[in-house]
Amino acid sequence: MMFLRSLPALLLWVALTGNAAQAPPNAGLVLWLDAADASSLSVNAQNRVQRWSDKSGQSHDAWVDEGTEQPQKIENAVNGHAVVRLSGTSAFLGKNIRSGNGPVTVLVVSRRLPEQAGVDPWQRLFSSRAQTADNDNVLPNFAISLAQTTAYEPTVSVLELQGVPIGPYAVGRNAIGTSENFRGDIAEVLVYDRPFASLAERQQAFQYLAHKWSVAVPTHADTWTRVGPLGTLPTRTHVYLPLSDQNNGGRWVLDTNLSDDFNGSSLDPTRWHVNNAIGNESLGRKPALFTPRNASVSNGNLNIVFRKETLPQKYVELGFKDYTSAMVRTRERGFYGYYEARAKPMNSAASSAFWLAWTGFTDNATEIDIFEIGGKTKGAASDRSYNMNAHLWATPQSKEHIASGSTWISPWRLASDFHVYGFDWQPDTLRWYVDGVLVRESKNRHFFFPMQIVFDSEAMWKWFGVVDDADLPSTFEVDYIHRWQRGP
Numbered sequence: 478m479m480f481l482r483s484l485p486a487l488l489l490w491v492a493l494t495g496n497a498a499q500a501p502p503n504a505g506l507v508l509w510l511d512a513a514d515a516s517s518l519s520v521n522a523q524n525r526v527q528r529w530s531d532k533s534g535q536s537h538d539a540w541v542d543e544g545t546e547q548p549q550k551i552e553n554a555v556n557g558h559a560v561v562r563l564s565g566t567s568a569f570l571g572k573n574i575r576s577g578n579g580p581v582t583v584l585v586v587s588r589r590l591p592e593q594a595g596v597d598p599w600q601r602l603f604s605s606r607a608q609t610a611d612n613d614n615v616l617p618n619f620a621i622s623l624a625q626t627t628a629y630e631p632t633v634s635v636l637e638l639q640g641v642p643i644g645p646y647a648v649g650r651n652a653i654g655t656s657e658n659f660r661g662d663i664a665e666v667l668v669y670d671r672p673f674a675s676l677a678e679r680q681q682a683f684q685y686l687a688h689k690w691s692v693a694v695p696t697h698a699d700t701w702t703r704v705g706p707l708g709t710l711p712t713r714t715h716v717y718l719p720l721s722d723q724n725n726g727g728r729w730v731l732d733t734n735l736s737d738d739f740n741g742s743s744l745d746p747t748r749w750h751v752n753n754a755i756g757n758e759s760l761g762r763k764p765a766l767f768t769p770r771n772a773s774v775s776n777g778n779l780n781i782v783f784r785k786e787t788l789p790q791k792y793v794e795l796g797f798k799d800y801t802s803a804m805v806r807t808r809e810r811g812f813y814g815y816y817e818a819r820a821k822p823m824n825s826a827a828s829s830a831f832w833l834a835w836t837g838f839t840d841n842a843t844e845i846d847i848f849e850i851g852g853k854t855k856g857a858a859s860d861r862s863y864n865m866n867a868h869l870w871a872t873p874q875s876k877e878h879i880a881s882g883s884t885w886i887s888p889w890r891l892a893s894d895f896h897v898y899g900f901d902w903q904p905d906t907l908r909w910y911v912d913g914v915l916v917r918e919s920k921n922r923h924f925f926f927p928m929q930i931v932f933d934s935e936a937m938w939k940w941f942g943v944v945d946d947a948d949l950p951s952t953f954e955v956d957y958i959h960r961w962q963r964g965p
Contacts, residue, residue: 500648501667501685502678502753507574509667510648511956512550513558524550529569529648539569539648544655555631556662556691565596565660566826570648575643575670575933576607580704582669583636584682585621586690589661593812594628600659602634603666606652607642613651615699617641622657631664631684639704643670666688674800676701676918682790700919702865702883711913719961720897727815728964730772735930735960737793739779744805746774752804754792755945759804763796765827765936771803775955781805783827784950785933800944802827802934810835810927817899817910818955821854824892825951826944828937831898833928842870843926846882847900847909851941852892853948860943861887863916865909869923885909885916895956903963930958 501509509532509620511517519528525547530843541547542566562811585602604613604620611669613620621636648666649659652850665686673679683698714723737748744751750768751757762765771782783802792798811833822829830849836842845865851859866882899910907924909917934953936944944951 495678496875499685501682502542502669502673504674505668505669505671506533507535507643507670508537508571508646508666508946510539510663510666512561512664515559517565518550518561520550525946526550526569528678535574537571537574537644537646539571539646540566542570542650544568544658548649551662554662557688558689560588560662560664562662563649563659565658568647568658570650571644571648572644572648573607573642573644574668577671578640578642578674580639581605581619581637581641581643582666582667582672583621584667584686585634586631586657586664586686587634587661587690588631588664589625589627589628591628593662594626596626596660597657597897598624601647601649601651601933602659602670603664603668604647604650604652604657605634605641605644606647608643609653611877613653614722618652620651626765626808631690633686633690633692633694634696635697637672637958643668663779672704673701675915676920688785696881699922700881700883701917703829703885703916706888707912707914713913717959718899719817719899719910719959720947721899721901721915722815722909723913726775727816727961729961730964731790732811732814732960732962733810735807736958737779738777738957739774739955740777741774743774744779748808750806750808752806760795761797761802761804762935762937764798765800765934766797767791767804767933768789768801769800769803771806771934779805779932779955779958781829781932781934781953781955782950783823783825783936783944783953785946800936802918802936803935804927804931806834806931808929810929811960813902814960815901816847816930816958817897818958819895819897820956821895821954822848822850822892823934823951823953824852824855824904825948827850827949827951828933828935828939828941829892829953830931830933830935831955832931832933833900833902834925834931836870841926843872843924843928844868845900845902845928846926848898849937850891851937853945854889857883857890860890860892863887863891863911865905865917867919867924872881880887881919883917885911887911895954911918930960932958 546564602621869879901908
């Protein structure tokens with residue numbers, strides 16, 4: 478996939494280079510090919526590259542293949558640095574890096590000049606082909622392939638995968654055969670045998686490449702998502718502090734207006750609004766209608782029920798049929814702070830969602846999904862998927878829909894038990910937590926407007942599949958919602 482130069486990317490490049498990293502992260506680096514380092518390129522008398530030495534210290538050198546018109550070293554090509562120019566007929570091959578399955582992160586800096594354009598699509602920047610019988614676009618094989626056939630500016634392409642071997646590999650071609658050879662310039666290749674461990678580490682890699690090669694940076698460089706288990710969990714010693722910050726480093730102050738332990742017998746109507754299937758508020762996601770009877774408080778929990786029932790004809794005519802659920806939202810809006818709920822998603826394909834929203838307005842509509850969970854999906858396809866999203870629907874300046882989301886895969890079925898879900902909303906950063914451990918971090922570039930707290934269940938048939946009626950009624954349980962503001 479290509480990430481072409483654009484104004485937002487240029488602005489991000491300026492921001493990144495203001496604090497440029499001098500080297501990429503070193504941990505887990507298993508292949509580092511750097512055309513700017515003359516000592517890493519072995520060339521013949523015609524300046525044709527014979528070997529591209531690996532700088533990672535792992536000795537995974539790339540050797541030129543037997544194709545004609547071998548790659549050439551081009552001095553002072555990009556931002557004062559040399560690149561390796563590939564003609565589309567010859568490229569590099571490397572040996573196996575890792576036989577066992579695991580994570581891999583690949584970053585490649587490349588460009589294509591106008592005189593190099595007019596090529597076939599799907600040319601390879603990087604290819605790994607452990608299974609020789611299958612092409613490199615069939616897992617566990619993988620590749621960075623370019624659909625684009627035209628010229629493009631220096632660009633960083635990124636691939637992040639799980640559960641694959643690494644190598645035998647190729648740079649600028651398919652690892653096997655002579656097809657999909659790249660025509661263009663390759664400046665640098667970084668391959669890690671792990672995911673980046675944090676947003677700071679992820680940005681270190683991009684800062685390094687942005688500063689060195691003056692590349693446009695993909696927008697997802699702004700976001701990091703955990704891969705794998707949570708590790709050691711924090712122990713709660715203070716009930717009214719965020720689980721992720723039991724030492725109170727944020728000097729948190731509890732907002733009692735937007736916090737509720739649900740210890741009564743009913744929702745406080747001065748604090749909560751339940752959508753009641755009338756007026757201009759959301760009626761639900763068809764075919765499930767929001768109705769008040771599906772939201773209740775008992776046994777110390779807020780209970781949101783998704784059920785099957787016959788609906789009045791007036792709703793059937795609007796497209797609602799056979800199912801009802803509920804939406805509960807605060808009357809007041811909250812702004813920057815820490816939002817935490819202990820909850821158990823419902824055990825059906827109906828969604829369980831905890832989110833912040835201020836929507837329905839033509840000039841200002843925003844939404845942050847702390848989670849959207851399908852607790853029991855067909856074939857258990859999404860039962861462990863912790864889905865986090867953020868949407869900008871409209872602003873006074875634009876009606877463009879901007880969305881950013883990612884998924885953490887939990888080791889457990891999310892609907893099996895209660896867990897603690899947190900969200901830290903700050904002016905510069907958005908952070909998602911599960912059981913007090915960070916699972917996603919993103920730069921805040923759009924969310925600067927107060928929002929309501931929302932709990933609901935919807936019929937997300939296209940995402941989680943059609944609910945199995947045998948699983949109904951199903952209940953989404955929320956033990957508490959707490960909101961804190963940072964202290965001075």
